[in-house]
Every structure is written in C-alpha cells, then in structure tokens.
Amino acid sequence: DQQVKQNSPSLSVQEGRISILxxxxxxxxxxxxxxxxxxxxxxxxxLISISSIKDKNEDGRFTVFLNKSAKHLSLHIVPSQPGxxxxxxxxxxxxxxxxxxxxxxxxRLTINP
Amino acid sequence: NAGVMQNPRHLxxxxxxxxxLRCSPMKGHSHVYWYRQLPEEGLKFMVYLQKExxxxxxxxxxxxxxxxxxKEGPSILRIQQVVRGDSAAxxxxxxxxxxxxxxxxxxxxxxxxxxx
Numbered sequence: 001d002q003q004v005k006q007n008s009p010s011l012s013v014q015e016g017r018i019s020i021l022x023x024x025x026x027x028x029x030x031x032x033x034x035x036x037x038x039x040x041x042x043x044x045x046x047l048i049s050i051s052s053i054k055d056k057n058e059d060g061r062f063t064v065f066l067n068k069s070a071k072h073l074s075l076h077i078v079p080s081q082p083g084x085x086x087x088x089x090x091x092x093x094x095x096x097x098x099x100x101x102x103x104x105x106x107x108r109l110t111i112n113p
Numbered sequence: 114n115a116g117v118m119q120n121p122r123h124l125x126x127x128x129x130x131x132x133x134l135r136c137s138p139m140k141g142h143s144h145v146y147w148y149r150q151l152p153e154e155g156l157k158f159m160v161y162l163q164k165e166x167x168x169x170x171x172x173x174x175x176x177x178x179x180x181x182x183x184k185e186g187p188s189i190l191r192i193q194q195v196v197r198g199d200s201a202a203x204x205x206x207x208x209x210x211x212x213x214x215x216x217x218x219x220x221x222x223x224x225x226x227x228x229x
Contacts (some may be wrong), residue, residue, distance in 0.1 A: 031216075041205050100158040105154060
C-alpha cells in the first residue's frame with residue numbers, strides 16, 4: 001500500500017528555470033510533509049517541510065505547496081541550479097516532531113546547463 | 114556539530130553470517146530511526162527507538178532483525194543469518210524530542226550491505 005506517491009521517476013529542467021516536483025498521498029491523517037534531497041552514496045538531506053494546517057512554506061529558492069483537498073503537494077525550485085541535480089523524496093509524517101516517515105519513490109531531477 | 118554517524122559505510126557478508134550496523138545520533142537528539150532502501154526504491158521505515166526503548170518496530174521483519182539503543186553507546190541494527198535479499202542501503206536518522214523542529218529527521222550517510 002503506497003501511501004505516498006511520486007509518479008514522475010525523472011525530470012529534466014534547464015538551468016535558471018523553475019523545477020516543479022509533485023507528490024500525492026492517500027492518508028488524510030498525515031500532519032507533516034517533508035522534502036528530502038539525496039545525492040548518490042549519501043544520506044537524504046532535509047530541505048523543507050510543511051504542516052498540514054498550512055498551504056505554503058517558503059525557504060529561499062524552495063517553496064512547498066500543499067493542497068489538502070487534492071491530497072497533493074509540490075516542491076518548486078526557482079531558479080534551478082546545476083547543484084540541484086539529485087533525487088528528491090517526498091515524505092509524510094503521522095506525528096509532529098518524531099514519528100516514522102513514509103517516503104515516496106523519488107524523482108531524479110537533472111538540471112541542464 | 115557532528116551529524117548522524119553510521120559505520121561501517123560498506124559491509125560485505127556471506128549468506129548465514131551476522132551483520133551489525135551502528136548509528137550515533139546528532140548531539141542532543143534522543144530519537145533514532147532506521148530505514149532500508151532497496152535499489153530504485155524509496156526508503157522504508159523499519160524501527161523507531163528512544164534510549165533503552167523500542168517505540169515502533171512495525172517495519173521490522175519478524176525474524177532475524179533486531180534493534181537496540183542502549184543508555185550508553187550507539188544504536189545497533191542487527192541482522193542474523195543474512196540472505197541475499199537483505200542487500201540494501203540502511204539509513205539511520207535522528208530527531209530532537211517531541212515538540213521541537215519541523216517534523217524533520219536528519220539522516221546519516223548509510224551502510225551499504227552486500228550479501229554474497
């Protein structure tokens with residue numbers, strides 16, 4: 001039962017443009033949503049999160065949007081930079097601060113010069 | 114401020130041997146989580162521990178796998194009698210106590226287990 005889904009395995013974007021990564025979930029009890037970035041042979045790095053009571057959170061070039069009615073969230077990266085090339089994982093939490101995370105399958109983002 | 118540390122980074126075991134993976138959480142973090150990533154898949158939760166307590170082991174296989182987080186020392190994920198299907202990357206994460214942070218967990222670099 002895949003509760004968090006990232007339906008695009010890969011995405012290619014031109015440097016300087018906007019990257020939009022999407023994520024869908026099925027469990028309406030999730031209360032935090034997070035995005036992680038992962039380089040090969042490294043652990044995931046936390047990027048940004050959003051509480052289920054909000055619809056937008058912004059941190060520098062990264063903005064996460066949450067649409068609870070559609071059970072959908074997206075990560076916007078603008079402008080995209082070559083160093084953004086990585087695998088991005090969407091994750092959801094059932095408990096604030098400390099609980100297991102449910103991860104999507106990941107989207108490989110490639111930024112082309 | 115050291116991050117989450119895991120060792121070894123790479124571990125090769127023959128079928129039937131035991132694998133021990135270690136994790137030291139970030140300073141000040143009292144919660145530890147273990148995840149497993151199979152090739153081309155997302156991370157799957159295995160177990161959530163606090164000092165001397167297993168809080169949630171709903172993702173742990175029923176047999177051969179165990180985890181602990183003793184009062185002193187690192188958290189240990191132990192896999193007995195390894196099989197080829199145990200080959201994966203095992204990640205440890207830590208977080209501060211309840212009520213702090215933004216729900217995030219901080220991950221170590223992982224241990225890549227290969228069973229031959």
